Amino acid sequence: MKKxxxxxxxxxxxxxxxxxxxxxxxxxxxxxSSMNTLFEHxxxxxxxxxxxxxxxxxxxxxxxLVASVSTIISTIIGTISAYGLYKYNFxxxxxxxxxxxxxxxxxxxxxxxxxxxxxxxxxxxxxLFTIILAHICFSIPFVIVSVRSTLSKEISVxxxxxxxxxxxxxxxxxxxxxxxxxxxxISGATLAFTLSLDDVVISYFTAGPGSNTLPLYIYxxxxxxxxxxxxxxxxLMILLVFTILISITIYQSHKIxxxxx
Amino acid sequence: MKNxxxxxxxxxxxxxxxxxxxxxxxxxxxxLSFLTSDSYGGIIYSFTFKNYLNIxxxxxxxxxxxxxxxxxxTTVICILISYPFALILRTKSKNFQNIATKxxxxxxxxxSLIRTYGWIILLRKSGxxxxxxxxxxxxxxxxxxxxxxxxxxIGMVYTLLPFMxxxxxxxxxxxxxxxxxxxxxxxxxxxxxxKKIILPQTLSGVFNGSLMVFIPAIGYFFISDILGxxxxxxxxxxxxxxxxxxxxxxxxxxxxxxxxxxxFFLVKIYKHFGGKMDDLGGF
Numbered sequence: 424m425k426k427x428x429x430x431x432x433x434x435x436x437x438x439x440x441x442x443x444x445x446x447x448x449x450x451x452x453x454x455x456s457s458m459n460t461l462f463e464h465x466x467x468x469x470x471x472x473x474x475x476x477x478x479x480x481x482x483x484x485x486x487x488l489v490a491s492v493s494t495i496i497s498t499i500i501g502t503i504s505a506y507g508l509y510k511y512n513f514x515x516x517x518x519x520x521x522x523x524x525x526x527x528x529x530x531x532x533x534x535x536x537x538x539x540x541x542x543x544x545x546x547x548x549x550x551l552f553t554i555i556l557a558h559i560c561f562s563i564p565f566v567i568v569s570v571r572s573t574l575s576k577e578i579s580v581x582x583x584x585x586x587x588x589x590x591x592x593x594x595x596x597x598x599x600x601x602x603x604x605x606x607x608x609i610s611g612a613t614l615a616f617t618l619s620l621d622d623v624v625i626s627y628f629t630a631g632p633g634s635n636t637l638p639l640y641i642y643x644x645x646x647x648x649x650x651x652x653x654x655x656x657x658x659l660m661i662l663l664v665f666t667i668l669i670s671i672t673i674y675q676s677h678k679i680x681x682x683x684x
Numbered sequence: 685m686k687n688x689x690x691x692x693x694x695x696x697x698x699x700x701x702x703x704x705x706x707x708x709x710x711x712x713x714x715x716l717s718f719l720t721s722d723s724y725g726g727i728i729y730s731f732t733f734k735n736y737l738n739i740x741x742x743x744x745x746x747x748x749x750x751x752x753x754x755x756x757x758t759t760v761i762c763i764l765i766s767y768p769f770a771l772i773l774r775t776k777s778k779n780f781q782n783i784a785t786k787x788x789x790x791x792x793x794x795x796s797l798i799r800t801y802g803w804i805i806l807l808r809k810s811g812x813x814x815x816x817x818x819x820x821x822x823x824x825x826x827x828x829x830x831x832x833x834x835x836x837x838i839g840m841v842y843t844l845l846p847f848m849x850x851x852x853x854x855x856x857x858x859x860x861x862x863x864x865x866x867x868x869x870x871x872x873x874x875x876x877x878x879k880k881i882i883l884p885q886t887l888s889g890v891f892n893g894s895l896m897v898f899i900p901a902i903g904y905f906f907i908s909d910i911l912g913x914x915x916x917x918x919x920x921x922x923x924x925x926x927x928x929x930x931x932x933x934x935x936x937x938x939x940x941x942x943x944x945x946x947x948f949f950l951v952k953i954y955k956h957f958g959g960k961m962d963d964l965g966g967f
Binding site: 430433434437438440441442443444445447448451486500503504506507508510511513515518519522523524525526527528529530531532533534536537538539540541544556559560563564565567568569571572591592593617618620621622623624627628637638641642645649653657660661664668 | 693699707709812904906923951965
């Protein structure tokens with residue numbers, strides 16, 4: 424009994440550690456002191472401030488834009504590539520199969536400076552476009568790995584059967600493959616979106632003067648001191664994330680219940 | 685004909701992607717690492733090994749060792765937290781396991797820089813932890829929890845822990861219960877069960893996590909910048925400085941090539957011990 428309580432305490436401590444800084448940010452978004460030191464008294468001023476802080480709002484919308492666009496594109500390319508690599512043989516296949524692991528394993532900073540170098544070589548001006556391209560670059564392999572894990576030998580049996588019944592490649596992909604890989608595609612997309620929102624290092628090297636994203640905005644403020652409207656924004660982000668997660672969970676359990684009935 | 689076009693649609697994007705966005709940039713960095721930079725940050729096209737010899741300077745070697753030490757300590761702490769966590773999680777219900785593994789990813793949805801900033805509020809001299817301990821009378825002068833190596837390690841462990849938790853949990857949760865029961869029936873003691881059944885099957889998960897923690901930990905310059913107060917440089921800071929402030933791209937490239945070689949070496953070891961490449965990207 425005592426052991427069990429100790430176990431639960433350990434799990435609780437690990438999660439507290441993971442969530443502690445976020446909880447602190449949320450609490451301090453309601454603090455009237457602008458220094459983020461002692462908790463003085465409750466206020467909603469930072470939320471009002473937030474909506475007048477154009478730079479911060481811009482940085483936030485840019486971050487969301489980068490994450491959404493790069494997720495959509497890398498999910499599409501990653502999904503069709505996973506199927507392409509599974510189904511076809513082509514010259515360079517071994518090389519490609521090796522290269523796709525590189526963005527997963529090499530240090531982000533190396534990926535960041537290599538993209539910065541190649542952008543400079545190609546005289547691409549740093550902008551939101553270059554950040555999106557960079558995020559697509561590190562997201563595609565994660566989508567491929569996720570989708571590929573569901574493509575097994577048994578699927579080729581289904582493909583053969585469909586072919587015998589007269590289905591063409593398009594119909595096979597659309598009607599057989601896509602429904603099977605769909606859950607993996609969604610989890611790959613979720614991962615891509617999450618990694619994009621979380622990224623600091625690669626954005627740092629591939630962003631230009633006119634393309635502030637959230638991490639860059641915060642980085643530039645951290646030495647002079649961050650105002651609590653950043654806390655307010657974080658709180659709203661957390662709220663949004665939990666709302667989405669809870670609605671997905673409710674939706675899924677609803678679907679399962681429906682399937683049972 | 686139609687089939688050919690169909691095939692092209694499925695393989696052309698990945699070929700273009702892997703060559704243009706992965707191979708070419710890295711080859712260009714390799715090329716840059718053999719060039720020289722002038723005092724204005726321009727690149728002179730003359731071949732040299734100087735950048736690689738520069739790495740061998742005492743100050744840089746010292747920095748590499750320090751940076752690796754920080755990364756190793758971070759990795760070890762992450763293992764020490766993740767392994768017991770996973771073993772305990774095994775004893776819980778399936779439902780609880782699902783929710784717990786989902787919760788691990790949630791902090792990622794707020795940017796890691798924002799969370800690092802959260803740590804400043806907690807760790808600094810007038811921060812939440814010090815103020816609380818002072819008021820409770822546990823300490824009588826504030827502890828130095830950041831602007832030193834302790835701050836860097838706290839920040840690294842915090843930021844990278846999920847990358848250890850996820851692979852370790854998935855490998856520990858995947859162990860077949862009947863194996864453990866069989867071991868117990870045959871009279872194995874808990875320690876023997878751990879050594880002979882659990883450990884061998886989870887080593888690749890631990891190694892996977894170690895790669896995903898150690899490699900970023902030598903590069904995350906923002907953590908040493910913010911929580912280390914810029915006093916300790918890790919390899920990431922050095923590369924960042926060469927590219928953005930010192931503007932010596934060839935030297936920065938040489939260090940990057942060195943990191944790539946180290947990474948390949950670590951991945952080789954991982955594969956040698958039976959690790960699968962696909963597991964590295966699968967969260």
